[in-house]
Amino acid sequence: MxxxxxxxxxxxxxxxxxxxxxxxxxxxxxxxxxxxxxxxxxxxxxxxxxxxxxxxxxxxxxxxxxxxxxxxxxxxxxxxxxxxxxxxxxxxxxxxxxxxxxxxxxxxxxxxxxxxxxxxxxxxxxxxxxxxxxxxxxxxxxxxEPAAASGSSDTDDLDALLDDLLGSDPAPAAAQAPVEEAAEDEGEVEGDEWALYVCPQAGAMDNGSEPLLWLRELVELGGTCVKCDESILPQIDEMDPKEGYLAWTFAMPGSVERDKVADIFDFVGEQCLVLYGEEALNPPARERKVAAPEAKAPPAVAPAPAAAPASAAAKTEAAAAPSPTAAAPASQSIRIDLGKLDQLIDGVGELVIAQAMLAQRLTNEGLAHFEELAMLEGLVRDIQESAMAFRAQPISSVFSRVPRLLRELASSTGKHVKLVVAGETTELDKTVIERLSEPLTHLIRNAVDHGIESAEDRQAVGKDPEGTLTLSAEQKAGRIVIRIGDDGGGINREKVLAKAIEKGIVDPEVHNLSDEEIDNLIFAPGFSTAAQVSSISGRGVGMDVVRQNVKELGGRITIESRPGQGTDFVLALPLTLAISDGMIVQVGDQSLVVPLTHVVESLSPAESEIKGMGRNIRMLNVRGQFLPIVPLRQLTGGPCADASAEASMENGVLVVVETERCGQAALLVDAIIDQRQFVIKSLDTHYRSVDGVAGATILGNGRVALIVDVDRLVLDMTSRRQAPAEAA
Amino acid sequence: MAVIELPRLCDRAAALALKGDLADTTGSEALPVDAGNVERMGMAMLQVLLAAQRNEPGIVLTERSAEFDRALAVSGLTETFNTGAAA
Structure with a gap:
């Protein structure tokens, strides 16, 4: 370290x-x-x-x-x-x-x-x-009083630790003084000194290493040993001299740079715990490596039966009975460098691919169905889920920044907004959390600036003058659903439509837009209803950027607005960005992956269930609901002629998918091959962004398969077909 | 009483060898330990001596080399061991 x-x-x-x-x-x-x-x-x-x-x-x-x-x-x-x-x-x-x-x-x-x-x-x-x-x-x-308040939970109080270290009584006045002052008062540690903790582990004496030589170097740098912790040293007949039982706290002169000290421990690696500054005064609790003598047989706790005086029995009892003087249990968490976790995730990704390749190879050899393969698949999935869980963080780390944002907005807009939070313990991938902050900030600024009315306007319509912003998060169908809701006036659709027409976003001749379509206009690039550009929102790029950010996270955003009652922005995000479940489908000679989160069902329809609408559109009748059919053959660069579509429809399979903006649609594929985990590789990084393609993955046969961007593909294809149909 | 003489090189191997002798000691008087020849002192030996010191009847250092004292000083244990002549 x-x-x-x-x-x-x-x-x-x-x-x-x-x-x-x-x-x-x-x-x-x-x-x-x-x-x-x-x-x-x-x-x-x-x-x-x-x-x-x-x-x-x-x-x-x-x-x-x-x-x-x-x-x-x-x-x-x-x-x-x-x-x-x-x-x-x-x-x-x-x-x-x-x-x-x-x-x-x-x-x-x-x-x-x-x-x-x-x-x-x-x-x-x-x-x-x-x-x-x-x-x-x-x-x-x-x-x-500080002394009473501290107790066991106050053991991280630096002053208390300093006092403990220096053997003095913790005084309230000392608790108020800076570290240096408190130290000076004791006359043992100079004002500019800093603490160092050295705890050699088992193995610190391997290969000729000698911890006492490190201590000697510290002394040569001007350090002074102020404490030798012998608390976990066992009795001599229970000790292993190769273990590390001692730990030292040193006071180092302020003139000695930390790097200089760190150099001493450069080659020690993880065989010695070295802590600096405040951490040195608050080292983790150490576990006894064997039963401590005082824990052996305190009659009140564990009476030693006369018939069982053997030391082995005593050791067992001592180990089981908590000793009042035993060290506190070690911390149940550790800090891990994020880079190491990313390496692990990458490794797990490769493991998933390797496992898929093995399964494919065995299938080709006619050995697909045997227990060990299923066991391996289960284990790989378990490891993948565990690895992903390491990166999971509660969304509270993002939500916790919102109160400050609201305070700032209150001072700039005069709108005082009450915050209601639910589901803040919901966990999602750290990367998702980091990238969620920006769109969330935009949405909240937008909600306060545009959504929630002024106190006067709210009172005029009988509302509480203080607005309410609701943030909630929950896990739903393999996704994280985040809702940002306000109790404002809702989206003024007339105003939005007029603005969209004025800015040329919507054709003035089109008058049949649904409420949902009008609401979604606020995501159009350059759209803004704000009369003036403010520092809060109204730059006309915010909501567009929000949508883009959410999309880049593999998520989607929808609006639920109720006139006079408020607006909810609903973000549906993936739990993780690295590995997902998908349906592998065959289209021509290509394999494609349809993310499972979009898939509703798959079916082979009867001819009577497919209806034509004009020249370009085929609709599938699913229990009375007509869904547009989107042939995936177009994505693979194959012919999109109707004849081809008709031909493949006879023998093909339709996969019904749920989309963000176009409701449900039916993807036409030649066959469904498999359903399995896939590792997402970015096309942007390795090639370039391609419309309708969310990324790529490596299949079990070693071939690259494109991951279908279902939302974009369906939106593009339906709008492309509607255009000529409407023109006709 | 026999005096246990610490070797010049008090490394891990020496500590392992000496641990048995110190652990098996019985009697009512502290076991005399001669550290007068110690030229290199290691943590393993220090731990063994500390454990032996705690183990009744403990140990008493009859001789201490400068190097031994230095090792005690850097590890903050100068005042820990009983010092005296062999009984």
Missing amino acids: NGIDIQAIFFDECEESLQAAEAGLDACKAGTQDGETINAIFRAVHSIKGGAGAFGYEALASYTHVFENLLGDVREGTVPVTSDLVDMLLLALDSLRDHVESVRGGTPAPDDAAIKARLAEAHENVGKDGGAAAAEAAPAASAP
């Missing part, structure tokens, strides 16, 4: 801390102002401060110090939790997020003078007024 890795961890933790603080402040705003909530906010900001100090991010450390001072007052109950205070703390948190982003991006620190002054002023006023009255005025907001 090098400095860059540790920095990455710091930023990950910053993100978690920011989310925790925001959740806490939201809870405060909703009325939950108990001690644990306040403590959680304090800890989150405190944690960022500790890391910022350790990494030398001065602006961030300075800002968090001021922020934390006020939070300390709140925690001690000297400042009551009022709505105004929470609003200010939320603004302060927004600024903190900006600070973290600037550090992460290497950009100049944001201008925090105004908010910093407000925080400092609030903090200083407490000192002048004396806090007792304020604390009495808001007893519910008072947090427990």
Whole structure:
């Protein structure tokens, strides 16, 4: 682990801390102002401060110090939790997020003078007024005393850890002081020193490696060992000298660069856990490698039967009985570099292909049906699902940014919007989440700017002056469905149509557009009903970009608008971008893949169920519903003459698919070959974008097959056929 | 009482060899250990000595080489071991 890795961890933790603080402040705003909530906010900001100090991010450390001072007052109950205070703390948190982003991006620190002054002023006023009255005025907001509040859950409190490390009592005043000050007070660690944790694992002494030599190098750099952790050292008859039982915490001089220390452990690899800064003060709990002697037979917990004094039995009991002095269980999660996960996903993708190729080869040899192949297929699927699950993240990481967006919109539009969130624990692929942020932001800006009316207009029609934005996510039929709904006035279809005609998007002679078609006009490039271009929306590119973004994610977006009641934008997204299930169909000499999420059913219709409409259109009668027939032969570059279509229709199969904008349609193929997982390879990356083709994959026979972009294909073919038909 | 003399090279192999001797010790008096000849001290031996120190009746260091003391110092264990003459 090098400095860059540790920095990455710091930023990950910053993100978690920011989310925790925001959740806490939201809870405060909703009325939950108990001690644990306040403590959680304090800890989150405190944690960022500790890391910022350790990494030398001065602006961030300075800002968090001021922020934390006020939070300390709140925690001690000297400042009551009022709505105004929470609003200010939320603004302060927004600024903190900006600070973290600037550090992460290497950009100049944001201008925090105004908010910093407000925080400092609030903090200083407490000192002048004396806090007792304020604390009495808001007893519910008072947090427990730091010592009482900490308990086991507070073990990540940097000050507490420092105190523990230095063997002093945690004092409330120390909790307010910066790391350096707290350290200086003890006189053992200089103000600019930083902590280092070294924990050799089993194997650290392999191949002639010697951990004590690393420690010696640390001392030569000026480091001082402040703690040797012997807590998991077992009794001598139970120990294996090859194991690593000891761990050390060093105080390193501020003048020593981290890289210099990292060099010492360059070739150690994963045989030694090395932590820096705040992390060094909060190392993960270590597990005892054998039963600890004190856990052997405490009578009250596990009375040792006289008949079973053998040490093996004692060991078993000791291992089973939790010792009060035993180390806490190790963390149940680990951090993994995303690049490594991507490598795993790629490997799994290749495994899926290799498994398909093996199955194909065996089929060709007449060995298709045997148990081991089915077992392998099941295992590959299990591995694929597990690998995908590693990348899954709750959508709350995107939803959690919305409150800030609404606050910003409230200050720029004057529209105060209440946020209702559901299904925020729904998980989807990290890549999808990352790329979802932009379209979601556009949609929310659009909902507040265009959808939700002003407070006066809402009151005039008997609505709550405060609008409501609803965000929900759920897993449905192998897809993630995200709904962004507002309770505004709904889409003004007359206005939309007029604007579309004015901009030449719609032919003025066409008057038979459905409500759905009119709603979808807002996705047309260059469409905007906003009278003026604003910084929020109305640039005429937002909704077009939204649709494009969603499409690039392999998803689709639909609109459900109710005049006077509001509008819902519904995004249907794939769970993952890498591997999917598909139906392999044969068209001429080509194999194509139809994503299974589109497939409704397949059938071989009787001749009487196919009706012609004009020269170009064939319709399939499916239980009284007529669906356009789209021959896939056109996609493969084959002849599209009616005669050919007629010929293939007699012997072909129709696959009924659900599309985003054209409802259902029937794809005409020669035969259905198989149904299996396929690994999506981008055509854009390897060739270029092709209309009607969503990508490519490698089949079991090693050949490349195109993945059908069902939505685009059906839309193109139906509109292409309608045009001459209408002209005729 | 017999004194256990630590070898010049206190590496992992030496620790494995010495562990048995230290573990099998019985009696009421601390086992004398001579660390006067130690020229290289390793973590494995340090762990064995620490475990032996905890194991009743423990150990007592009769001699300590400079190198041994240095190893204790860098690992923050200078004050951990009992030091004294052999009984």
